[in-house]
Amino acid sequence: MAGGVVEKSTSNTSTYAGLGVFMMLPAWAIIGFFLVLPVATMLIYSFLTKEFRGGVIWEFSLAAYDQFFFDRGLFGDDPARIEWTYILIFWRSIWQAGMATFFCLLVGFPTAWFIATRTGANKSVWLFLITIPYWVNLLIRTISMKFLIRDTGPLNEWLMASGLISDPIHIINTNFAVQLGLFYSYLPFMVLPIYASVERYNLAFSEAAADLYATQWTTLRLVILPAVKPGIIAGCILVFVPSMGAFLAPDLLGGAKNFMIGSLIEEQFKGNAGNWPFGAAVSMILLSMVLIVLTFYARQQGKEGAH
Amino acid sequence: MKNYLKLGASALALTLAASAVHADGKLSIYHWFEYIPQEVLDKFSAEHGVEVTMDTFDSNEAMLASLKAGKLGSYDVAVPGDYMVEIMAGEGMLDTFEPSELSNFGNIQAQWMDVSFDPGRKSSIPYQWGSTSFSVNRDVYSGDINTTDIIFNPPAELSGKINVLDSQGEVMALASMHLGIPQCSSDRDQLKALNALLQSAKPHWASFGSDTAKDVLVSGDVAVGMIWNGFSAKAREEGANVEYAFPKQGYVVWMDNVVLLKDAPNRDNALKFMNFLLEPENAAAITNYAQYTAGVDGVTAHLTDAVKNAPELNPPAGASGQFIMACSQEVQAVYDKIWTDLKK
Numbered sequence: 001m002a003g004g005v006v007e008k009s010t011s012n013t014s015t016y017a018g019l020g021v022f023m024m025l026p027a028w029a030i031i032g033f034f035l036v037l038p039v040a041t042m043l044i045y046s047f048l049t050k051e052f053r054g055g056v057i058w059e060f061s062l063a064a065y066d067q068f069f070f071d072r073g074l075f076g077d078d079p080a081r082i083e084w085t086y087i088l089i090f091w092r093s094i095w096q097a098g099m100a101t102f103f104c105l106l107v108g109f110p111t112a113w114f115i116a117t118r119t120g121a122n123k124s125v126w127l128f129l130i131t132i133p134y135w136v137n138l139l140i141r142t143i144s145m146k147f148l149i150r151d152t153g154p155l156n157e158w159l160m161a162s163g164l165i166s167d168p169i170h171i172i173n174t175n176f177a178v179q180l181g182l183f184y185s186y187l188p189f190m191v192l193p194i195y196a197s198v199e200r201y202n203l204a205f206s207e208a209a210a211d212l213y214a215t216q217w218t219t220l221r222l223v224i225l226p227a228v229k230p231g232i233i234a235g236c237i238l239v240f241v242p243s244m245g246a247f248l249a250p251d252l253l254g255g256a257k258n259f260m261i262g263s264l265i266e267e268q269f270k271g272n273a274g275n276w277p278f279g280a281a282v283s284m285i286l287l288s289m290v291l292i293v294l295t296f297y298a299r300q301q302g303k304e305g306a307h
Numbered sequence: 308m309k310n311y312l313k314l315g316a317s318a319l320a321l322t323l324a325a326s327a328v329h330a331d332g333k334l335s336i337y338h339w340f341e342y343i344p345q346e347v348l349d350k351f352s353a354e355h356g357v358e359v360t361m362d363t364f365d366s367n368e369a370m371l372a373s374l375k376a377g378k379l380g381s382y383d384v385a386v387p388g389d390y391m392v393e394i395m396a397g398e399g400m401l402d403t404f405e406p407s408e409l410s411n412f413g414n415i416q417a418q419w420m421d422v423s424f425d426p427g428r429k430s431s432i433p434y435q436w437g438s439t440s441f442s443v444n445r446d447v448y449s450g451d452i453n454t455t456d457i458i459f460n461p462p463a464e465l466s467g468k469i470n471v472l473d474s475q476g477e478v479m480a481l482a483s484m485h486l487g488i489p490q491c492s493s494d495r496d497q498l499k500a501l502n503a504l505l506q507s508a509k510p511h512w513a514s515f516g517s518d519t520a521k522d523v524l525v526s527g528d529v530a531v532g533m534i535w536n537g538f539s540a541k542a543r544e545e546g547a548n549v550e551y552a553f554p555k556q557g558y559v560v561w562m563d564n565v566v567l568l569k570d571a572p573n574r575d576n577a578l579k580f581m582n583f584l585l586e587p588e589n590a591a592a593i594t595n596y597a598q599y600t601a602g603v604d605g606v607t608a609h610l611t612d613a614v615k616n617a618p619e620l621n622p623p624a625g626a627s628g629q630f631i632m633a634c635s636q637e638v639q640a641v642y643d644k645i646w647t648d649l650k651k
Contacts, residue, residue: 053371054368054371054372054375074641074645075641076644088651150527150528151527151528152526152527172528173528252516252519255470255514255515256514256515257512257514257515258650259650259651264647270368270369271368272368272642273475274372
């Protein structure tokens with residue numbers, strides 16, 4: 001059996017010998033055009049001089065990064081101090097994205113487990129139901145959420161009609177509403193990867209653990225979680241990263257009162273600020289942070305692979 | 308084989324001919340959202356045999372950014388606000404035309420001919436004009452609303468129920484009028500006062516939103532909303548008991564203009580379209596839809612009574628508005644800082 005495999009791979013090698021470089025071309029073209037070019041443009045723009053009312057002047061400048069890290073007062077001529085404004089905006093985004101990830105995991109894991117342990121057609125139906133809302137554009141779903149939770153919306157009307165509350169619960173334009181929007185927007189990104197992991201998990205392991213007198217909690221902690229960990233980590237990344245850059249939920253549900261990173265960047269291009277290098281610099285800082293987290297994850301995975 | 312070749316060649320020739328005719332009859336518009344009725348576009352298409360395509364934007368600044376990022380040369384006309392016409396002209400984004408190229412040029416109202424942002428109307432024609440202030444839900448508040456205190460120093464029953472436009476220019480202009488300082492002032496004490504005013508007003512505000520300005524008033528999410536006069540009229544028609552204010556400290560006046568863009572792919576059709584919009588009947592159709600005011604003579608006869616008598620379109624005597632000014636680079640830098648601090 002093993003010999004057969006080796007033979008086959010040898011014949012493959014000779015068939016495509018010398019073509020390797022050309023076979024790689026489509027992949028390189030895609031990476032070059034969709035990844036390297038845009039990111040390189042951003043990187044270069046972040047080091048250029050800003051042109052008044054948008055655009056750039058082709059002169060090297062560190063002004064964008066200086067603006068991010070140093071505060072020189074309202075008129076720009078005070079002695080430089082540390083600028084807390086943007087750090088605060090980043091911290092708010094990380095906090096919101098972290099909470100959204102936590103709640104998605106809390107709800108997503110049992111959901112994924114439930115679906116993966118259904119049988120036959122049932123499983124497909126549940127998966128199908130999870131994906132249905134995502135056939136609709138995110139903007140429309142966010143606005144619908146706004147309709148649901150507003151002071152005069154169906155949720156409050158129903159609660160008041162049922163006598164549970166006498167005054168509407170004020171949800172719209174709060175941080176909680178932003179949180180709800182992020183949670184709702186990205187929940188399936190948590191459910192689907194965990195589902196894929198759980199589906200490959202052999203339930204006999206849980207039974208074996210029970211036979212060996214493990215409590216349910218111990219089984220979850222020492223048997224199930226390690227087995228489905230790749231799915232959980234993938235889900236967390238897929239929720240956390242887009243939540244960090246989200247601007248629809250903060251704008252529409254949070255009332256745009258506080259910048260998150262996404263809306264701060266948008267303002268540099270679409271608002272009065274017209275400061276393209278600064279927008280590019282904030283994007284680069286965000287990108288670097290995400291890369292650090294992902295590199296850390298990849299290293300962890302690599303270490304585990306080595307064991 | 309030869310036959311196929313022939314067939315192919317004639318098909319190719321046909322396609323080329325067809326596309327040549329097509330290219331003759333195209334017009335590409337870059338316009339605000341919800342600002343022109345489809346019937347008006349259809350009418351122009353039918354009258355001139357021109358295929359019209361339209362993209363929309365939601366702020367002057369967004370339009371400028373998009374044109375700067377490489378869209379200039381793909382649109383024929385755009386519809387910037389007053390101060391933005393001046394900025395675009397300064398950036399070299401506008402083409403000019405001679406009055407003789409538009410047979411309806413004489414229909415432009417005298418007061419809108421020699422405007423500061425395009426003296427003599429060399430690149431633009433009036434589209435609609437109106438004002439920006441705020442509307443108050445009369446079920447919630449019955450006191451005097453014709454003061455900017457409603458936004459910047461509101462009575463207790465309105466605090467926390469205010470939406471302001473998510474637009475730096477309009478908020479800064481109204482705040483300057485509230486303080487009685489000139490727009491784009493470079494005086495440091497005045498700028499500090501402006502900053503302090505916005506910081507002290509923000510706790511009273513529920514949200515920032517421009518494209519949601521009408522919706523939040525109609526739904527009752529807020530009781531006060533900064534808004535454009537035509538949008539307020541629409542909110543009233545949709546059943547909200549709102550009254551539009553003409554504050555004694557002043558309010559923002561604006562005029563949107565159709566401009567001929569530089570490198571327009573269909574310059575002739577662009578001029579035909581501009582001429583078409585100066586026809587009183589067509590200008591009136593847009594006014595009836597958008598509920599602002601046309602800058603064209605002879606429109607009144609074609610207006611619906613609802614629009615003619617709308618309180619939002621008829622400022623009381625003594626109220627006065629100001630155009631938004633385009634600030635210098637130094638002042639704009641301070642404005643940006645104030646705005647970021649406000650929303651951090």
